[in-house]
Amino acid sequence: MRHRAAHLGDFTVRPRMLLITGGALLVGGAGAVAALALLRLIGLVTNLVFYQRWRVSLVAPGLHHPWWLVLGAPVTGGLVIGLMARYGSEKIRGHGMPEAIEAILTGGSRVAPRVAVLKPISAAISIGTGGPFGAEGPIIMTGGAIGSILAQALRLTADERKTLLVSGAAAGMAATFNSPLASVLLAVELLLFEWRPRSFVPVVGAVAVSTVCRGLLLGTGPIFPVSAAGLHTGGAVDALCVLAGVIGGTLAVAATWLVYRAEDGFARLPFHWMWWPAIGGAVIGLGGLIEPRALGVGYDVIDQLLTGRATVSLIVGILVVKTLIWSLSLGSGTSGGVLAPVFMIGGAVGAAEGLVFPQVMPGFWAMMGLAAVVGGVMRSPLTGVVFTLELTHAWAAGLPLLISSTAAYALSVLLLKRSVLTEKIARRGLHLTREYSTDPLETFFVEEVMDRDPDILDRADTLDEALMRTLRAGEQPDDGQRLFPVTDGGGPPYAVVSRRALLDATSRAVNNGAPATVADIAAPVPVVLRPDDTLRRAAYLFAEHGITEAPVVSVERGIVGMVTLPHLLHARLHDLTEEHHRQRLLPRQAPASDGDGGTEPAPDRLKINADR
Template sequence: MALGDFTVRPRMLLITAWALPVGGAGAVAALALLKLIGLVTNLVFYQRVQSSLVAPGPGHPWWLVLGAPVAGGLVIGLMARYGTEKIRGHGMPEAIEAILTGGSRVAPRVAVLKPISAAVSIGTGGPFGAEGPIIMTGGAIGSILAQALRLSADERKTLLVSGAAAGMAATFNSPLAAVLLAVELLLFEWRPRSFVPVVGAVAVSTVCRGFLLGTAPIFPVSTVGMHVTAADSALCVVAGVLGGALAVVATWLVYRAEDAFSRLPFHWMWWPAIGGAVIGVGGLIEPRALGVGYDVIDQLLTGRATVSLIVGILVVKTLIWGLSLGSGTSGGVLAPVFMIGGAVGAAEGLLFPHVLPGFWAMMGLAAVVGGVMRSPLTGVVFTLELTHAWPAALPLLISSTAAYGLSVLVLRRSVLTEKIARRGLHLTREYSTDPLESFFVAEVMDRRPVVLRRGDSLDSALAATLRTDGGEPEGRRLFPVVPDGAAYPVAVVTRRALLHAAARRDPDGPAPTVADICRPAPVVLRPDDTLRRAAYVFAEHGVTEAPVVGHAPDEHVVGTVALRHLLHARRHDLTEEHHRQRLIMRRTVPRDTPRHEDEHAPADGDRIGS
């Protein structure tokens, strides 16, 4: 069956069925990663065998604070060089690259080495989060299963993203944010065939998380007595702009650091150790900037952070996170972004009117997530699910969107897509309706086709095509051919084929007819097919023009549609975006003008781009 036909439904159910166990595996992988991080942290900083998630904290010898991140960086460099280079980085760009260029194939060793490297990095003091590695690990689980099955690249992508979103949901108990993250960052589409399986995986993962880690919010915030005034809402814009500015600085810092490391005169294997030295120096200045820092985020969001902690996190955490991430070590971005955003918001709370404890820290968190990751809705929903401060939805939306707007105006790409672009890939995250999906073949086709009969002689066929050739190059027009006395089935012939047959005909032989040189039509379209389906079947069969046949019982040829006609939808899209006109004072286009006629030229007195 041709591409674009509705064969998605049974496949969607099949992929959803496979996504459910992927969701359970993602929850188990998240638990294992958190326990592994806790084990390494306890071994390195407290010299005990425990798996509880703890922060390095203050009070350790200076040589341990300085040396542990360096040792961790050395281990990661060795793992990356002799294991797999895919463990470098924070996980999300690597998952995106696997989707874009690798057919959603992830090597099994990534599923093993990525969580181990992240546990070493974070457990030795790295200021990173567990979410990036779990995205790559969960994605690897889904991809490995998909590679064992007979699936298409799009179906492998769905299972990869299902595993990634499942791991995210289990890590933060945030199912809605995990699904939004999948849509905004990984799927590159919003279609039932992928959305339904991802939600199924996330649902299973969240249920499993309840049994494994509990169902309480990670950073609960009380909203009792919360009242947001109009002035507070206006200040949320200010908070968003400030958070967006910090996001711009942080993104700039990460990639300036990466540029600096790339100029070093020795192998990249040693770069994480240098990043570890930066972490160690930062830890000597502000020990609470080390590690995942969930305890610090909790203090910020509940209004219990001191001024020294706010300033220390805002300065030290931002610097050591950006500089060390540029070294190519292993660790996620969300938890550091949560902490940095919470710190900038808490600093704003020292000056802004009091709403409730931690209110402005929540605004800063959502703003920095929206600005750094260019995912404003994910920033809002993440904050709500982390805190369960549901009444704060509108202020969070204002702050996150303001930061997103500033980031888009100032930066060409986000912290995620910049890394993809540096690898020579083009990535867009702006979604809109495909104009090819909005138009039918009947709206753009040539309604006056030259229809030949199989019994027509070459001379009469050439005369018919010549009269309507319109000056187009020979061989570029396709002519439908129908049986004598019937309307279907349809064959096709080109003017070039007619001329070639006429030049080679034997004067002494029988007179050739169109039936001798026509061929069955590889593609037949219907008037109510969309241009998107036309583009699919053109690509599938390698053709650039096709006859258009009406529905039964007549099935007459009603037109032809060519590749050039598909550009009409793009022209209409450009007109909708750029053609500005005043409609209240005068009507420049009659109401009954069809869509295929109203945009070929601007109205009098108007101009495109005005």
């Protein structure tokens, strides 16, 4: 029966999808170039600040620098970012993904052009002066800004602008990490808030173009290659992956808590937020004096962790220092991403587990920790798994990664209301859910909930006749059906009349002494529904035309019913029943007969129609 709703436009592939896909391909190429430019800019700032040389290669800040440079560089970078945010655009503050989500949900997917310029520059300054952040958050915002700017130059809907914005964001991610599948998953799990061809196809197109361009510019190999040849995990190792996920999830919860406690602490400071990134920079500098390898984007450290070459001192230093300076400085509102630090922190906790867990292969437990912390911090377990696989190309580790990431995700859901990505949005007064399910209104048809015995008027009826016909026995004037289809000798409705209009017209006719008919007061019918329309389409039409009732017309039988707003709640009631009603379907003893030899049926979709 479900094929009857295929005529609806909500789920058909529209020709405009091809136009948006064409725009997404352009955005994908631009996103790849922007990602390369950001990486080069980070390398340039790092080389200038810590090595006093003019190079663009991506390097670590290093181990041997004067204390005043390690401490002063992040503070200076924070001062510059604060000035840029105050006098340029406040949108450059933060790690990029909450800002992109907020632009989608509340800003009509509009991003100011200056953000596309200021965000990568601020991120390069933040990371290049020692900030323990990643490039992916800023490139998400930058790529999203590129897509949004193109969309704003065209005549597009807000949903189409969203598609191009997300296409740019996903393209930037794919080019940064050579991770097309994870970038598409990130778009679906975090940014699109839907899974429809109209958005999925353009995003994949943008990611594909970006990945191809990335291969031409930076190569096609994995960022952190790990050899998993001959990897075989048994039940004992898989069980330990659950424990690894729980430990990673606990760290994810703690880091998320630290980020927002830090944000609360900065918000209580008695001076302007422009100065907060400089204070965050002081925290970074102090951490750098303890563990210099915690500074910067840290790709070299992630590589050591995932390949099993990290020393105990590095593991402990990253686990403690990196977690603290990243969490505390991010709360200051500086510019920088979360993924690379999460990769490093997760790899460190996994490497620490590898010191006591059974040896599987070099870097195995670091991979488990990485996927777990990503799944817990970002609440994106599938993205965590696929990211880890694409970063390492250790495809044989898919099942253990899935176990660890999901365990961490489950723990995070149980202990925290929101993720590090959505808490900031919630604090700005926006309720956000990322749980996907079928709309109950889409699973019911109009004919299943409609009033099958509506009052129907004829255009030739007098007002007195119409009023008597519409006042059923025992009803008050404001009860029951309030809108009445009007026909011309039967057949489909050509107009409608409300009960209020009938009462008012009857009162005027009595006072004036002039007879009147229904045709004199009838209004054109605004909406006609069909029995095989879904309740979702009915709700859209009600909202579009500002109505609360509509006749249901069959081609063969004419008017067959009326649908009102309360009828739409029947689908929600059914959804609540399925979610909360608990019953035993297989009884412990022989089931009691219902008198006809059968057993009591479970509540189902027909139950809600029993009294109509």
